[in-house]
Amino acid sequence: MTSPSSSDREKVVSKLPAGLQQDLKIRTAQHGIDIQHAVEAGISAWRGLGANRSPIDTAGAKSFSTWLPPGQWDAFKGDCEARGVSLVQGLSQSVQVWLDKNPPPNVQRPTVVRRIIVCNQKGGVGKTAITSGAGQALAEGADLLHPVRISKHFAALLNADQPGSPLDYEDLPGPGLRVLLVDFDPQGHLTKQTGHAPLHLDGDSLTKHMAGEPKGDLRDLIVEVEDPRFGGRLHLLPACTDAFLLDVKLSGVRAREAALERALSPIEHHYDVILVDCPPSLGLSMDAAAFYGRRRPGEEPGNSGVLVVVQAEDSSADAYALLTSQIEDLRGDMGLELEYLGIVVNHYDARRGYIATSSLEAWMAIKDPRVVGVIGDLKEQKEAVRMKQPLLAYAPRCDQAVALRALAREIS
Structure with a gap:
């Protein structure tokens, strides 16, 4: 994951289930984008949902950090509090939203062997x-x-x-x-x-x-x-x-x-x-x-x-x-x-x-x-x-x- 300067984005630290972290790492690599941009898009999509998603099992969640646009993390924390979900649960649901919206790409097969x-x-x-x-x-x-x-x-x-x-x-x-x-x-x-x-x-x-x-x-x-x-x-x-x-x-x-x-x-x-x-x-x-x-x-x-x-x-x-x-x-x-x-x-x-x-x-x-x-x-x-x-x-x-x-x- 790219680490931009703090003047462009701000570092945030939370927790995320190990399985989701691995899925996020693989899927972003498959699509050729940075993890930070996937998390940013996932949080934006989650904040736009009309209702919470089904709870995700966050037992054993491990430390996770990334870089987000200034102000997004604070606004996200406010939304989590208003919706009655923990920060880790909200982040997990956000990552899952991005994964669901960005399925694995099809294998690129040559037209001629x-x-x-x-x-x-x-x-x-x-x-x-x-x-x-x-x-x-x-x-x-x-x-x-x-x-x-x-x-x-x-x-x-x-x-x-x-x-x-x-x-x-x-x-x-x-x-x-x-x-x-x-x-x-x-x-x-x-x-x-x-x-x-x-x-x-x-x-x-x-x-x-x-x-x-x-x-x-x-x-x-x-x-x-x-x-x-x-x-x-x-x-x-x-x-x-x-x-x-x-x-x-x-x-x-x-x-x-x-x-x-x-x-x-x-x-x-x-x-x-x-x-x-x-x-x-x-x-x-x-x-x-x-x-x-x-x-x-x-x-x-x-x-x-x-x-x-x-x-x-x-x-x-x-x-x-x-x-x-x-x-x-x-x-x-x-x-x-x-x-x-x-x-x-x-x-x-x-x-x-x-x-x-x-x-x-x-x-x-x-x-x-x-x-x-x-x-x-x-x-x-x-x-x-x-x-x-x-x-x-x-x-x-x-x-x-x-x-x-x-x-x-x-x-x-």
């Missing part, structure tokens, strides 16, 4: 962690507040002694989107890290659907990534080791660049966002993934595209050049409107010295595409992988979690 292709043919840069973490952040519930790093402070990391140095945070509601994670890597790291097993080699798989050899409905392969904070909105299409043969199979498929799109199109209407965790490859499978992320007719710019994951070290720069060259070839050869959603610098640790800090500076100097996330190299991610739990469920307030939420908002 968003397709985020997470890639880099260099292995070990953490594509899987970024795919999973961004997907988790997009699926978090809008009825709770989650700590988010304010993205404009990326540059502060350049001067931080360690990746956990204090930066500015704010609590924001989750996007509440329906998300599908697609494990497109035959190594199956995304599948295993979310606590699931890869698909059986002799059964159905995404590879078989792309090759025109399906054994069933693709929806039957999808599993839920379970945690209350995701509310049944986060799903996974597991990997299968037959994807090691995907490039060979695609070589004989008609319009092979569109194979991934043909496979996933029947299930797109179930989701708001589909994130594809690509293998470390520049082969035909990468062509199919890039084609899937192109801008479709009528789709808004920036809705879908390629998210490139790199590290703050020299070999990532070489790999980045190869990847962008392939993307440019696809753009030119096929006339694709294929957009970059940005660059994510992963596994960043300023304690590694000049190589790390100078590399981060070099990445941030690239303005097109720009850096949209800097994720620290901290223990929580490794622990979550070992525990086979989603990071945002295992350590929801860790530095990596709040940075991933910022990334999700940058690309959404």
Whole structure:
């Protein structure tokens, strides 16, 4: 909540039930307004009522303070006395009036399913962690507040002694989107890290659907990534080791660049966002993934595209050049409107010295595409992988979690 100067408003202190305080905090964040303005509006509305509302249980009310226009609090106290209700009861009813008049906003869903292709043919840069973490952040519930790093402070990391140095945070509601994670890597790291097993080699798989050899409905392969904070909105299409043969199979498929799109199109209407965790490859499978992320007719710019994951070290720069060259070839050869959603610098640790800090500076100097996330190299991610739990469920307030939420908002 903003604290204006006393010349503009006056500070008032009272009590409010803890549940109402939490509801007020969440609802104002959902609507993007200050708590003080919500309380001001609630008191004004309550004072205009023709009769008292039903009493609210104020047992256990806790201290609550805010800032109101001069004179409003004194007038409100007079109204409470005239109506025969306590100050805490009157304030509670006022807050409830505002909550009733301002219900939770509907989740903003894209008109065209968003397709985020997470890639880099260099292995070990953490594509899987970024795919999973961004997907988790997009699926978090809008009825709770989650700590988010304010993205404009990326540059502060350049001067931080360690990746956990204090930066500015704010609590924001989750996007509440329906998300599908697609494990497109035959190594199956995304599948295993979310606590699931890869698909059986002799059964159905995404590879078989792309090759025109399906054994069933693709929806039957999808599993839920379970945690209350995701509310049944986060799903996974597991990997299968037959994807090691995907490039060979695609070589004989008609319009092979569109194979991934043909496979996933029947299930797109179930989701708001589909994130594809690509293998470390520049082969035909990468062509199919890039084609899937192109801008479709009528789709808004920036809705879908390629998210490139790199590290703050020299070999990532070489790999980045190869990847962008392939993307440019696809753009030119096929006339694709294929957009970059940005660059994510992963596994960043300023304690590694000049190589790390100078590399981060070099990445941030690239303005097109720009850096949209800097994720620290901290223990929580490794622990979550070992525990086979989603990071945002295992350590929801860790530095990596709040940075991933910022990334999700940058690309959404």
